[in-house]
Amino acid sequence: MTSFNSDNPASIVSVTDRVRKVELPQSATALHFLGDSAGFVGVENSISFANASGNVSTHEIHDGGILCTVSDGKRIVTGGDDGKLVTVDASGATETIASDAKRRWIDNVALHPDGAIAWSAGKTAFVRPTKGDEKSLDVVSTVGGLAFAPKGLRLAVAHYNGVTLWFPNMAAKPEVLEWKGSHLGVTFSDDNKFLVTTMHESALHGWRLADNRHMRMTGYPSRVRSMSWTADGKHLATSGADTVIVWPFTSKDGPMGKEPAMLAPLQAKVTVVACHPKNDILAAGYSNGMVLMVRMQDGAEILVRRNDDAPVSALAWNAKGSLLGFASENGDAGLLTL
Amino acid sequence: MSDVAASKIPVTVLTGYLGAGKTTLLNRILSENHGKKYAVIVNEFGEIGIDNDLIIGADEEVFEMNNGCVCCTVRGDLVRILDGLMKRKGKFDAIILETTGLADPAPVAQTFFVDEDVREKTSLDAVVTVADAKWLSARLKDAPEAKNQIAFADVIVLNKTDLVSKAELAEVEARIRGINPYAKLHRTERCQVALNDVLDRKAFDLDRILEIEPEFLGESDHHDHDHDHDHDHHDHGHDHAHGHGHSHGGLKHYHDEDMKSLSLKTEKPLDANKFMPWLQALVASDGQSILRSKGILSFKDDDDRYVFQGVHMMIEGDHQREWKADEPRVSRLVFIGRELPEQKIRDGFEKCIA
Numbered sequence A: 001m002t003s004f005n006s007d008n009p010a011s012i013v014s015v016t017d018r019v020r021k022v023e024l025p026q027s028a029t030a031l032h033f034l035g036d037s038a039g040f041v042g043v044e045n046s047i048s049f050a051n052a053s054g055n056v057s058t059h060e061i062h063d064g065g066i067l068c069t070v071s072d073g074k075r076i077v078t079g080g081d082d083g084k085l086v087t088v089d090a091s092g093a094t095e096t097i098a099s100d101a102k103r104r105w106i107d108n109v110a111l112h113p114d115g116a117i118a119w120s121a122g123k124t125a126f127v128r129p130t131k132g133d134e135k136s137l138d139v140v141s142t143v144g145g146l147a148f149a150p151k152g153l154r155l156a157v158a159h160y161n162g163v164t165l166w167f168p169n170m171a172a173k174p175e176v177l178e179w180k181g182s183h184l185g186v187t188f189s190d191d192n193k194f195l196v197t198t199m200h201e202s203a204l205h206g207w208r209l210a211d212n213r214h215m216r217m218t219g220y221p222s223r224v225r226s227m228s229w230t231a232d233g234k235h236l237a238t239s240g241a242d243t244v245i246v247w248p249f250t251s252k253d254g255p256m257g258k259e260p261a262m263l264a265p266l267q268a269k270v271t272v273v274a275c276h277p278k279n280d281i282l283a284a285g286y287s288n289g290m291v292l293m294v295r296m297q298d299g300a301e302i303l304v305r306r307n308d309d310a311p312v313s314a315l316a317w318n319a320k321g322s323l324l325g326f327a328s329e330n331g332d333a334g335l336l337t338l
Numbered sequence B: 001m002s003d004v005a006a007s008k009i010p011v012t013v014l015t016g017y018l019g020a021g022k023t024t025l026l027n028r029i030l031s032e033n034h035g036k037k038y039a040v041i042v043n044e045f046g047e048i049g050i051d052n053d054l055i056i057g058a059d060e061e062v063f064e065m066n067n068g069c070v071c072c073t074v075r076g077d078l079v080r081i082l083d084g085l086m087k088r089k090g091k092f093d094a095i096i097l098e099t100t101g102l103a104d105p106a107p108v109a110q111t112f113f114v115d116e117d118v119r120e121k122t123s124l125d126a127v128v129t130v131a132d133a134k135w136l137s138a139r140l141k142d143a144p145e146a147k148n149q150i151a152f153a154d155v156i157v158l159n160k161t162d163l164v165s166k167a168e169l170a171e172v173e174a175r176i177r178g179i180n181p182y183a184k185l186h187r188t189e190r191c192q193v194a195l196n197d198v199l200d201r202k203a204f205d206l207d208r209i210l211e212i213e214p215e216f217l218g219e220s221d222h223h224d225h226d227h228d229h230d231h232d233h234h235d236h237g238h239d240h241a242h243g244h245g246h247s248h249g250g251l252k253h254y255h256d257e258d259m260k261s262l263s264l265k266t267e268k269p270l271d272a273n274k275f276m277p278w279l280q281a282l283v284a285s286d287g288q289s290i291l292r293s294k295g296i297l298s299f300k301d302d303d304d305r306y307v308f309q310g311v312h313m314m315i316e317g318d319h320q321r322e323w324k325a326d327e328p329r330v331s332r333l334v335f336i337g338r339e340l341p342e343q344k345i346r347d348g349f350e351k352c353i354a
C-alpha cells in the first residue's frame, strides 16, 4: 500500500492515477460491495455492478426511484417509491420480498446478521424474521431510520421525539428513548452499549443503553448524513462538517466529556464517510468532489479523487478492505485497488 | 442567487378551505397543455381523482424545532418527500403541494427557510389560496385556518364568483383585503385562471420582492391614509371578532379585528446598525403573531437596496442591487399577522431612522 504523507499537505500523496473509472448509466446515490463486485445504486431505478475487470452490468430493480438500500455483503436490499422491497444478488437477479398494500414509499430498510429484514412505510415498521411471521409496529410519526441491534432480534426505530426499541418476538411493550426533535439515521455500537441517531437539526444524539443516559453531540455546521464505525468498533466517524468528526466510544461514558477527533480538514463539507473494515483508515468524500483516505492515528491523507465541484454521493470498501469505490453526483464513479 | 435559483425545482403550495376548489385548480394545472411535468404531493391520498403520473401521499407531520417555540415548526414529511423526489430529478419540472383544508401554510414555508437540503434543491414559489366566494366570509368568522390561509397567501383565487351577487363579491373581497392587501387576487368560476397567474410567481425570491410592489404599494398607500381613524371600540359596541367595515368614497373597507396587515414607509435612510437588531428582536419577541413580513430598505451610506422576508421568527435578507439613479430611496416594510403590536412596531421603526 502507498505510504501516507503526514508532514506536508501541499505535496499530498496521490493515488488518483490508480483509480479505475467506472462508466455508469446514471449517477449513484449508494454503493455496496458483494464480494469484489461493486453495486452502484442509481439515482433512478437501477443498480449497476462493476466487476474487477471494469465491466458494468445494469439491472432495473424498481418501477420507480430507489429510496433506501442496505447490504450484508451477500445481497443488496432496496426499498422503492413503487412500494416494493427487493433483494438483488451479484448476478443482478432480483426477488420482490414485500409490496406495500397501499403502494406507500418504502423509506427505510435494515438487515440483521442472521438474515432478518426490517423496513418501514409511513409510520409502520415491519420485521420479517428468518423464521416465524412478519410483524409490524406503528410509531408516533413517520419512521426516520431503522437499525438492528448486534445481538438478539431487537430493532431501533427512529422517529419524531425519540427512538423506539422493539423486540419483535416478544410481547413486551417497546421501550421508547425520548429526545425532542426529529431523529433520522440510527446506529448501534458494535458492543451493543450505545445507540446514536442523526437528527434533522445539525447534531447527533446518543443514549448509553445501560441507563439511557443522554449523549449530545453538537457543533456541526450542517446535517449529519453519513456515519461509519471504525474497524475496532470504538469510534464513530461522521460527515456534516468541513473535517471528518470522529467521536470516541472507548470508555463506559462514550463520548461524554471528550472532544471528538477532527481529521482531514478541507474548504468543503464532508458528505460521506466509510471506515476501512480492518485497518485504522477511513475514506471521506467531500462536497467539492474530493475523496481522501485518512489514517486515523495521525490524520495523514492520501488523495483518491481530485475536486471537481460535484459532491461525492457514495463511498464504500469491500469486506476484505482491498477495494475502495466511490461515486459523485455528476455520474462519475471509480474503483481503487489497494 | 438567481443563477442558482434557476436550477432549483419550484414548489407551489396550494391551500384553501374544504370545498373551495383546490382539486379543480390542481386538475386544471395538470391537464392544461403546457408541456410540463409536475410531481404532486397530496393529502387524503387516494380519495380524490387526480390524473398524474407522479402523486405522493403526505401526512402533514408538523414538527417543532428544538428552540421550544410553538411557532417554529417544519413539515417533517415534506423534508423526507422532497429528499426522495430529488432522487428523481429530471422526471418532472415542478412540484405542487396540496395541503388539507385545515392546514397552516407556515410550517410548509418555514421548511424552506430552515432545511438546508430542501433549500439547496428546491425553492418555494408561492402560496396559492383558493377561496370560495360564497362561503369565505362565514369561514373567516368560524375557522381560524381559513383566515391563516388568506393572510399567508401570495395569490388568492377567489372562486365560484358566479354563485354570488356583485354586492356579495365586493363584500368578500373587502374582507380579504382587510386581512391581506398584498396578495394578487383573481376572480374565477371553476378556477378558470391563467396558469402563469398561479405558477412561477417567485413570490419568495428575494430578487423578486420588487415585482410584487404594485400590489404592495398601491393598496398600502391607500391603507396608510386610512389608518388614523378612531379605533375606540367602546363607542362602536359591535362584535369585534367579526371585523368591522366603513366606507371611503363608496369603497367598503374592512379591518379584521385579529388578523391584519401593517405597512411602514419612510423616505429617510435607516441606520442598519439599529434596524437589523430591532427587526431580529421584534421577530424574536412577537414572531408568533407575525405570519409574514417583507421589506425593501434603504440604509444610510449604502448604495444597495436591502431586501428581506420572513415567516414568524424566521427572517432572511440580502443586499439585492444598487439603487437606480432615478429611483426614490424609500424604505418599505409590511407585516401581516394576528394581533400585531402595531404601536410598538411603529415606534421601534421610527427609532431606526438614521
Ligand SMILES: [Zn+2]
Pocket: B069, B070, B071, B072, B287, B288, B312, B313
Ligand atoms: Zn417561534
